Amino acid sequence: MAGFNVRKTGGNIGAEVTGVDLGVTISDAVARQIRQAFLEYKVLFFRDQEIDDERQLAFAGLFGDLTHRHPMMRTAEGSPQVIPVDGEDQRANHWHTDVSFTLVPSLGTTLRSVTLPPYGGDTLVANAAAGYRDLPGELREIADRLWAVHTNHAEQPRLGTERGEAVRSAFLVKRYETAHPVVRVHPESGEPCLFLGGFAQWLVGMTVRDSRPIIDVLQSYVRRPENTARWSWRPGDVLVFDNRCTQHYAVNDYGTHPRVLHRVSINGDIPVGPDGKMSYIIREGE
Numbered sequence: 234m235a236g237f238n239v240r241k242t243g244g245n246i247g248a249e250v251t252g253v254d255l256g257v258t259i260s261d262a263v264a265r266q267i268r269q270a271f272l273e274y275k276v277l278f279f280r281d282q283e284i285d286d287e288r289q290l291a292f293a294g295l296f297g298d299l300t301h302r303h304p305m306m307r308t309a310e311g312s313p314q315v316i317p318v319d320g321e322d323q324r325a326n327h328w329h330t331d332v333s334f335t336l337v338p339s340l341g342t343t344l345r346s347v348t349l350p351p352y353g354g355d356t357l358v359a360n361a362a363a364g365y366r367d368l369p370g371e372l373r374e375i376a377d378r379l380w381a382v383h384t385n386h387a388e389q390p391r392l393g394t395e396r397g398e399a400v401r402s403a404f405l406v407k408r409y410e411t412a413h414p415v416v417r418v419h420p421e422s423g424e425p426c427l428f429l430g431g432f433a434q435w436l437v438g439m440t441v442r443d444s445r446p447i448i449d450v451l452q453s454y455v456r457r458p459e460n461t462a463r464w465s466w467r468p469g470d471v472l473v474f475d476n477r478c479t480q481h482y483a484v485n486d487y488g489t490h491p492r493v494l495h496r497v498s499i500n501g502d503i504p505v506g507p508d509g510k511m512s513y514i515i516r517e518g519e
């Protein structure tokens with residue numbers, strides 16, 4: 234196999250990595266190159282990987298300790314770190330940051346294709362640092378001071394099936410609320426990022442009604458097509474995104490065809506705002 238190589242997939246986010254076989258043990262030197270590219274491009278794509286859950290766990294482990302169990306999503310039998318992302322359970326066709334309703338949202342998430350529809354089902358990933366950078370200075374100053382409450386009792390698109398309703402109910406059975414700075418300073422790169430997404434429901438000190446248009450305006454900078462990568466899944470694909478400075482969206486355009494990805498997430502840390510203040514819990518799983 235030719236050596237490690239990185240090819241950007243867009244100007245502001247995303248790169249495809251070639252010359253790496255995730256089916257074998259990754260050397261420390263290559264692991265360092267992967268982590269460096271991960272920080273720089275925020276989402277990395279790998280094609281033609283023949284790997285199973287065990288190798289995916291090892292790949293995710295290159296970035297840190299693995300998340301042992303999602304607070305409410307079902308996990309693969311015998312492997313509580315592996316979450317089957319199944320279109321028959323739910324479809325995440327809304328922009329979000331994984332588990333941002335908790336105090337310690339994931340550092341990153343790896344996804345691997347298992348069963349793919351004949352068309353559609355792409356994954357979009359947006360660069361929230363670019364979203365912040367693109368804000369006019371006046372808006373940036375406002376964003377720097379805002380905090381948002383993230384809750385799992387947020388936008389959860391309905392599938393309209395019995396199984397979909399059961400998964401939705403399980404997702405909502407407990408209520409989490411966490412306040413995060415709207416601008417999060419990336420713990421490794423120091424970059425300021427807009428830390429919002431679909432679980433962010435209102436701004437601290439404001440009503441939902443007043444918060445909504447402000448959140449929407451900030452979100453529109455993150456979601457600009459220029460700041461996104463769009464990945465069309467093929468068998469053997471693996472991706473990893475930095476959940477601290479991106480948002481993602483699963484395009485729901487594959488009808489009733491099956492679509493299953495396996496997700497393994499990496500433990501993150503407590504977000505910190507530009508003034509050094511840390512996120513705090515309001516309600517936890519009550």
Ligand SMILES: [Fe+2]
Binds near residue numbers: 325329330331481
């Ligand atoms: Fe997600």
